[in-house]
Amino acid sequence: MAKVKNCRDLTLIELESENIIVIACDSLGAIGPxxxxxxxxxxxxxxxxxxxxxxxEVMAAGxxxxxxxxxxxxxxxxxxxxxLQGIREELAISGLKDVNITGSTExxxxxxxxxxxxxxVGQAKASTLRLGKARxxxxxxxxxxxxxxxxxxxxxxxxxxxxxxxxTRDWIHEILPVGSKGVLYEAEQLAATAGCTxxxxxxxxxxxxxxxxxxxxxxxxxxxxxxxxxxxxxxxxIFKVGIIKSVA
Numbered sequence: 485m486a487k488v489k490n491c492r493d494l495t496l497i498e499l500e501s502e503n504i505i506v507i508a509c510d511s512l513g514a515i516g517p518x519x520x521x522x523x524x525x526x527x528x529x530x531x532x533x534x535x536x537x538x539x540x541e542v543m544a545a546g547x548x549x550x551x552x553x554x555x556x557x558x559x560x561x562x563x564x565x566x567x568l569q570g571i572r573e574e575l576a577i578s579g580l581k582d583v584n585i586t587g588s589t590e591x592x593x594x595x596x597x598x599x600x601x602x603x604x605v606g607q608a609k610a611s612t613l614r615l616g617k618a619r620x621x622x623x624x625x626x627x628x629x630x631x632x633x634x635x636x637x638x639x640x641x642x643x644x645x646x647x648x649x650x651x652t653r654d655w656i657h658e659i660l661p662v663g664s665k666g667v668l669y670e671a672e673q674l675a676a677t678a679g680c681t682x683x684x685x686x687x688x689x690x691x692x693x694x695x696x697x698x699x700x701x702x703x704x705x706x707x708x709x710x711x712x713x714x715x716x717x718x719x720x721x722i723f724k725v726g727i728i729k730s731v732a
Contacts, residue, residue, distance in 0.1 A: 491615050492673050493663070494545055502610050506547035508538035509603040510663075510698070516598025517563060523634055527563050530600060531570020533636060533698040536643065537661065538604035539578065540699050543647055544659040546614035547606030549580055554587030557599030564589040567600060578644035614651075617658040618678040618705035620730040624671050625704045625714055626690060626723045630662065632697035640720060641700040649717050655707045661699035667725055668692035670703055675728050683727045690723040 487498040497505035512534045514522040535552060542549055554571065556564045568585070575583055618624075628642045642661075650656055658678070662670045668684060671692075675682035686692050704714065705728060714722050 492660070492677060493541060494615075498610070504547070504608050504610055504613060506542050506545050506606045506608055507603060508541035509601065510534055510537035511602075512598070512600040512698075514597055516558075517566070518558070518596055518598050520597035523637075525637055527566025527598075528570035528573065529637065530598060531567040532574040534600050534602050535571045535574050535604070537663065537699045538602060539574070539580070539644055540642070540647055540661040540702070542604045542606040543644065543651070544614065544661060544702075545606075545608065546612045546651075547608035549583050549604050549606045551584040551586065551605045553603040553605070554585065555601035555603075556587060556589045557601075558590055558595050560589040560591065563598065571602070574644075579648075580644070614658060616677045616679070618674055618680065618728050619657055620680055620728055621708065622657055622705040622728040623708050623710065624674065624682070624725040624728060625706065625711060626662070626667050626701050626725050627704060627714065627718060628696075628701040628720045630667060630691060630694040630696035631700040632664075632695040636697050636700060641698075642702045642718075642720065646718055646720075647702070650702070650704065653713075655710060655713070656704055657707075658705040660703040662696035662701040662703060663699060664695040664697065666691075666693045666695060667701060667703065671725050674703055674705060678728065680728050680730055683729050685724065685726045687723040689721075690725070692725065
């Protein structure tokens with residue numbers, strides 16, 4: 485029988501064949517093109533931002549995305565079509581054109597506010613799963629300033645192409661996207677998953693409590709003094725967050 489467990493924001497289904505199904509999801513509300521939305525933007529932006537979060541979470545864990553399930557609380561035409569276009573654009577930019585997409589829209593009621601839920605299903609081998617890999621003595625860095633709300637609509641944020649580059653570096657031990665609970669919370673989760681504790685020693689200019697919205701920051705657990713090597717991979721801001729320490 486398959487074994488199901490949770491690890492941080494992921495659901496893991498361990499199969500008898502040593503394959504592991506990795507599931508992540510994200511939701512969005514009151515952001516979009518409808519009259520009652522708090523943040524106004526087009527449906528393509530909604531699709532791109534929302535699908536990016538679970539894609540980053542699944543791939544950072546070492547899994548390959550297989551399918552995307554979108555639960556759109558809007559009508560198909562025109563808002564749903566725009567959101568789906570955004571999802572497909574994000575997949576194309578990420579080099580993931582063959583990922584299967586399925587989902588549903590609201591066709592029985594007229595909606596006045598945008599609501600979206602997206603789930604990404606991926607697969608990994610037990611031997612390649614990248615969870616709990618941070619080590620005592622690792623430095624944790626944050627790539628990208630935390631952004632939320634209208635801030636997300638301007639400027640660059642971490643994306644799948646950047647994540648792919650980071651995953652190829654053996655001096656990077658673990659990667660964790662940051663969401664609404666902020667950098668400090670996620671750094672503590674990163675350490676706890678590895679059976680360690682986290683010591684905060686953040687650079688000036690980084691708000692460790694601020695929501696990072698749709699994964700606008702990535703935490704990187706690396707060997708010591710890797711900031712310059714990280715900066716060679718991205719033009720995004722990089723901040724030291726703290727140190728992973730052993731419990732004893």
